[in-house]
Amino acid sequence: MLRSSKRRFIAVLNLLLTFSIAGFTQQSEDTSRTSEQTRLQSEKALKLKPMTENKAEEILREVEKTGLIGGAPRGLYPWFGSILGGGGVSLGAGYRVPLADSGSFNILGGWSFQNYKLLQSGLEFPEFADRRVKVTLDVKWLDAPKVSFYGIGNNSSKDNKSSYLYRPTRVGPNVTVKLAKWFSVGGGAEYLNVQTGPGDAGTSIEQIFTPPITPGLGQDVSYGVTRVFAAVDWRQSPFYTRRGGLYRVDFANYGQGGSDSFSFRKLDLELQQYVPLLRENWVLVFRGLSSMTMTSGNNQVPYFMMPYLGSGDTLRGFQDRRFRDRNMLLFQGEYRWTPSHFIDVALFADAGKVAARRGDLNFDSMRTDGGIGIRFHGPKFMALRIDAAKSNEGFNLVFSTGLF
Numbered sequence: 001m002l003r004s005s006k007r008r009f010i011a012v013l014n015l016l017l018t019f020s021i022a023g024f025t026q027q028s029e030d031t032s033r034t035s036e037q038t039r040l041q042s043e044k045a046l047k048l049k050p051m052t053e054n055k056a057e058e059i060l061r062e063v064e065k066t067g068l069i070g071g072a073p074r075g076l077y078p079w080f081g082s083i084l085g086g087g088g089v090s091l092g093a094g095y096r097v098p099l100a101d102s103g104s105f106n107i108l109g110g111w112s113f114q115n116y117k118l119l120q121s122g123l124e125f126p127e128f129a130d131r132r133v134k135v136t137l138d139v140k141w142l143d144a145p146k147v148s149f150y151g152i153g154n155n156s157s158k159d160n161k162s163s164y165l166y167r168p169t170r171v172g173p174n175v176t177v178k179l180a181k182w183f184s185v186g187g188g189a190e191y192l193n194v195q196t197g198p199g200d201a202g203t204s205i206e207q208i209f210t211p212p213i214t215p216g217l218g219q220d221v222s223y224g225v226t227r228v229f230a231a232v233d234w235r236q237s238p239f240y241t242r243r244g245g246l247y248r249v250d251f252a253n254y255g256q257g258g259s260d261s262f263s264f265r266k267l268d269l270e271l272q273q274y275v276p277l278l279r280e281n282w283v284l285v286f287r288g289l290s291s292m293t294m295t296s297g298n299n300q301v302p303y304f305m306m307p308y309l310g311s312g313d314t315l316r317g318f319q320d321r322r323f324r325d326r327n328m329l330l331f332q333g334e335y336r337w338t339p340s341h342f343i344d345v346a347l348f349a350d351a352g353k354v355a356a357r358r359g360d361l362n363f364d365s366m367r368t369d370g371g372i373g374i375r376f377h378g379p380k381f382m383a384l385r386i387d388a389a390k391s392n393e394g395f396n397l398v399f400s401t402g403l404f
Contacts, residue, residue, distance in 0.1 A: 061272040064100065074098060079110060081401050084144045084166075085312040086320030087116035089399065097380075101126040114201075117143040132178045138190075139171045146201035148310075148321045151209065152303060154353050154365060156323060158393055162208050163199025166304055168192060172225070187228040192254075195220045196304055216302025221262050227252040237380035242280045242338075246272040254305070264301045265294045266346065285334040285346075287404060289314075292358050293326045301326050309352045309367065313404035316350055317369025317391030329361040332404060334377075345354035348387070367391070373398075 079092040092110030099105060103126040110118040120140040127134050146163040150156045172190025180186060196219070198204040211217045226253055235244035250268040268291050275284040291307035303324065309315045310322030314330055332354035336344045349370040355361050371389035375382060387398040 032101075068222070072096065072098075072104065079108060081110070082312075083110055083112050083116040083118045084142060085146070086114070086146075086148055087112040087144060088114040090116065090118070091321070092118065099124075099126065102131070115145060116362075124154050134176045134178075135171045135173060136175075137171075141167075141169045143167050146199050147304075148319060149199075149205050149303070149324075152214065152306070152323055152325055152356075154323055154325065154355060154367070158322070160204045160208055162205040163201040164205040164304070165195070165199055167195040167197075168188075169194075170225075174227075182234040183230075183232050185228075185230045187226070189227070190225045192223040192225050193220070194222075194302075194304065199254065211285050214303050215300035216262060216304060219262075219302070221302060221305075222257045223254045223263075224257065225252055225254055235272070240377045240379070241274055241382040242283050242364035243274050243276045245274060246270065261299055262302050262305075263295070263299055264305075266296070266307075267292045281338055283334075283336040283338075283344075285332075285336060287330075287332040289328075289330040290361065291328045291333075292361075307354065309354060311398055312400060313398060313402050314350070315367055315369055316348070316371060316387050316398050317389035317396050318367065318393055319396065322355045322393075323352075323367065324355055327361055328352065328354045342377060344377065346373045346387075347371075348373060348389075350389075368389070369396075 023368070024334065026380035041400045065378065073094070073096050075097075076093065076095050079090075079094050081090055083090045086296045090110045092108060093126040094106060094108035096104055096106040102124070104124045106124075107121040108118070118141070120138070122139075123137040125135045125137075139317065145165045149162050149164055150158060151160050170190050172188055174186065174188035176184055176186035189253045196216070198206060205214070209217060229249065231246065231248040233244075233246045233248075235241035235246055238246075246275055248268075248270045250270075252266045252268075254262075254264050256263045269289070271286075271288040273286045275286075276282075277284065293301050293307070295301065306324045306326060307328035308321045308324035309328060309330060310318040330350070332348065332350050334348040336346045338344050347370075349368070351366045351368045353361070353364075353366045369389045369391035373385060373387035375386075376384045382401055382403060385398070385400045385402065387400075389396050389398065
């Protein structure tokens with residue numbers, strides 16, 4: 001019995017020793033494997049280089065630093081953009097002098113390949129009241145000798161294309177009060193003088209249209225304009241954003257000096273919403289815009305002061321100012337994809353209409369288009385937007401520096 005018990009004890013002891021040695025061996029192998037992985041990761045980490053911007057991104061960032069796009073340049077600077085929709089690419093130069101604290105004085109001149117001309121100057125006074133109040137004084141003169149006109153109404157014919165001279169001069173102060181980081185109100189007053197005349201491109205307006213069907217044809221007008229606005233703006237930047245929104249209401253009274261037959265009031269409503277998806281790699285963009293005019297008695301709104309749709313940032317599949325009337329409604333939607341840090345590709349659709357009566361601003365007979373676009377941008381500015389759009393009137397190519 002004793003020998004049998006001893007043999008069983010020795011067998012169990014051998015079994016325990018065997019499991020212990022096996023476990024120790026496996027643990028040693030696991031430890032060695034972990035140590036080897038740690039060593040390889042450490043060597044790999046030593047070989048890694050810090051992320052650097054590519055050349056294009058460096059250029060865009062340097063341009064942003066200069067303030068030429070979406071910023072505040074100093075001294076003499078080049079300028080490019082748009083003087084007025086339909087005027088083509090515009091080039092020019094400006095000079096900006098920073099004043100005490102947050103003030104500045106800026107003067108700018110531009111010329112387009114369609115012979116549009118621009119002169120403007122702005123004086124920004126230093127902000128006060130804990131930087132919540134901003135006051136500016138602006139002067140602007142514009143000469144556009146070939147603005148397109150197709151007639152008034154949503155059913156105007158593209159075959160009636162004509163042109164006219166549009167030469168407005170405006171001067172006046174504006175004030176903005178920032179009640180919160182995202183909420184501001186303000187207003188302004190200005191003197192506005194508008195000279196018109198025959199256009200120098202193709203058929204001139206007076207060769208097709210007459211005063212009874214074209215209010216203000218052949219006349220110059222002067223207005224005293226007063227304006228108030230309120231805006232909720234929580235975008236990342238007014239020049240480029242991938243999230244946030246803008247909700248704005250603007251009311252203006254255009255009081256005509258002397259004869260009062262062209263006095264009117266105008267209400268503008270705008271909504272922009274940016275919805276980021278998957279860490280902002282995709283963005284859904286929605287925009288709604290409406291302009292409505294109101295008159296008293298037998299007053300009329302001059303054709304050159306009417307809201308319009310066509311090209312630029314409205315109906316991109318139609319020619320510039322293709323439709324105009326006393327009231328306007330516009331909806332836009334975009335799906336944006338970001339293949340790189342400084343390029344967005346977008347699929348978009350627009351729908352809008354103009355109408356003589358506000359009650360006709362509905363979804364019936366809306367003009368529509370759609371297309372694809374590409375945007376070159378920096379973190380807070382839009383360098384260039386190119387949109388190729390298709391409507392029932394053909395293809396249209398839009399170049400712009402605006403968000404829409």
